[in-house]
Amino acid sequence: MSKRTSLKDIAEKVKVSTALVSYVMNGQEKEKRVGKEVVKKIRDAAAELNYQPNQIARSLRKGSTKTLGLIVADIANPFFGNIARVIEDEASKQGYTVIFGSSDEDSGKMGSLVDILINRQVDGFIIVPAEGTDLQIKALQEKKIPLVLTDRYFREVTTNYVVLDNFGATYDAISHLIEKGFKKIGMIAYKSALIHMQERVRGYVEAMNANNLGNEIRIEEVRYNHKRSDTEKAMNKLVAGDKKISAILFATNTLTISGLYCVKKLSLKIPEELAIIGFDGNEAFDFFYSPLTYIEQPIEEMGKESVRVLLDQIQGSTKTIHVELRHQLIQRESCG
Amino acid sequence: MSKRTSLKDIAEKVKVSTALVSYVMNGQEKEKRVGKEVVKKIRDAAAELNYQPNQIARSLRKGSTKTLGLIVADIANPFFGNIARVIEDEASKQGYTVIFGSSDEDSGKMGSLVDILINRQVDGFIIVPAEGTDLQIKALQEKKIPLVLTDRYFREVTTNYVVLDNFGATYDAISHLIEKGFKKIGMIAYKSALIHMQERVRGYVEAMNANNLGNEIRIEEVRYNHKRSDTEKAMNKLVAGDKKISAILFATNTLTISGLYCVKKLSLKIPEELAIIGFDGNEAFDFFYSPLTYIEQPIEEMGKESVRVLLDQIQGSTKTIHVELRHQLIQRESCG
DNA sequence: GATTTTTGCTTAATCGTTTAATTTAAAATT
DNA sequence: AATTTTAAATTAAACGATTAAGCAAAAATC
DSSP states (O other), X not given: OOOOOOHHHHHHHHTSOHHHHHHHHTTOTTTTTOOHHHHHHHHHHHHHTTOOOOHHHHHHHHTOOOEEEEEESOTTSHHHHHHHHHHHHHHHHXXXXXXXXXXXXXXXXXXXXXXXXXXXXXXXXXXXXXTTOHHHHHHHHHTTOOEEEESOOOTTSOOOEEEEOHHHHHHHHHHHHXXXXXXXXXXXXXXXXXXXXXXXXXXXXXXXXXXXOGGGOEEEEEOGGGHHHHHHHHHHHHTSXXXXXXXXXXXXXXXXXXXXXXXXXXXXXXXXXXEEEEESOOHHHHHSSSOOEEEEOOHHHHHHHHHHHHHHHHTTOOSOOEEEEOOEEEOOGGXX | OOOOOOHHHHHHHHTSOHHHHHHHHTTOTTTTTOOHHHHHHXXXXXXXXXXXXXXXXXXXXXXXXXEEEEEESOTTSHXXXXXXXXXXXXXXXXXOEEEEEEOTTOHHHHHHHHHHHHHTTOSEEEEOOOTTOHHHHHHHHHTTOXXXXXXXXXXXXXXXXXXXXXXXXXXXXXHHHHHTTOOOEEEEEEOOOOHHHHHHHHHHHHHHHHTTOGGGOEEEEEOGGGHHHHHHHHHHHHTSSTTOXXXXXXXXXXXXXXHHHHHHHHTOOTTTTOEEEEESOOHHHHHSSSOOEEEEOOHHHHHHHHHHHHHHHHTTOOSOOEEEEOOEEEOOGGGO
């Protein structure tokens, strides 16, 4: 790698100190009253030598890297891919770069990702926390590292967060099904103590109870690492026997997709034999033969707010901010 | 941010020089023959103070950041999201972190992304180059920055690359359609001089010619920034009139999706009125009422190979490597 | 016992910036 | 003409690690 040009190279060429070059390169020629001709000479030399500042050196000196760490469950999941995209754009508008990592909902993986990003001195974190990482988050807080949780948070740890009103979302979805006349409504959720999942389940339960359908409640829980097989078992259970359900709510986009594969396999008639509400938008929902009614999350807002809140913290704000966004129920044919 | 512990803090606590601490922290206590008791003391102090090395400082000194720059067209596109995921995993296995950016197929955006990542001293680049960025790539090469192009490359610039055998893929797809008895086969591609697109088009053209269907060739080009509307116009054109086609090949996953929305809107009967072959896998292809036959790319291999080739370069290899991977034609119902 | 070798450690430069403190010279004020 | 102010530059320390070179004391060799 042919040595890159540094401040020193320019300084030598123009025969001034590196300080002057640094001032000019940072547009401080006025405050630091650098002579006009010198400014020009420095500018010319910089252009000629194609100078590009070494951000690493600057970071070391300034103690800030202008880098954000983003940890999601899986960047290949469209929901997180889309969030990442919004975050990237917002961050870049403010001069920040994003380093990302996927935790696979695994606390160990998330721990090492956090460590790696800390070592790289990110200025702050946007984290979709995995289950059982509350202590990790607490530790970050104690280190006073700016932080915002997205999609989920921990009740026991006071942090900034940007999430969906998950309770409201599923409550609304179930109410919609009930209005449409469905009573035997089931739900497939991830087996997880994470608050977003708990709240989605609670929305289902309370909506059922509020309509005196408490005894019809049927929740099946699926393991993240076995989503396909567990969902299949769950679906078989829910649509068989004399207690079989007539409508179903899925708790995430991945679960919805897994569920649709089962529906296809079982050749269920939608919505006649089974009404469906999915979670998050997805092109697959549009092309399913009976286009899915689904709970749409405001991904754009979520990403933007996350960056905004994080940058506030980085810039020294000490107040803790909680943002809870509203869903939108997109009604289509899968609910009759 | 309560000051983090540095080598110096440990050195002071144990009352040795920072050099010794550095040696121990890097497992060089043998070569540098550090005393046994001192090693233990340093280890203990490091643990007690929860020392985590400052990767920025190390990078500055070592001249290597253990960071890879990844530039794709759009991280929210599942194809690139999946590639990114594979790259992330492979890189992390080798102790590398990934910084990413989305170019939106725009040469200007790509240029600034490259600059930003250079300033951050990434050790190398994996780039899905946008149209008209051959000079940018050439400039990177001249700076001797390790580099591998993925998905596409430039004929005029000799670089490492990892791509699909795009010609073979579409040639195969068209041959398949012809075997199935289709003759009036059209194609919708992006209007782009990029080689992957050119090759996909060439595969179509040559397969048609090889079967004496040269006069049936109908290619419609779509602008990346107007994919939905342009695709709609193109589809209307292709399926109308007396020269209407009976089968169609889409050149990418986004085009396939756009096309499917039109098919839906036009209520075309697949495959009776129109046979379809899509590009890349996608859950939407599975749930389309007539599951799509499609050209599957070996994403996993593509990502892995890209990282492997790049790390080779970073480790000093001077040979240029070209990898061309094979597709797989997944046959389903959309071709009858 | 003198010399050489080994062991165990320290010193200090370096990476490329930033920036507070200082210096020098010229201009303005008295 | 002496003093003060302003302008325009330099110097050098700092960020936190790495690492070549050097040095002293202990151990081994003769």
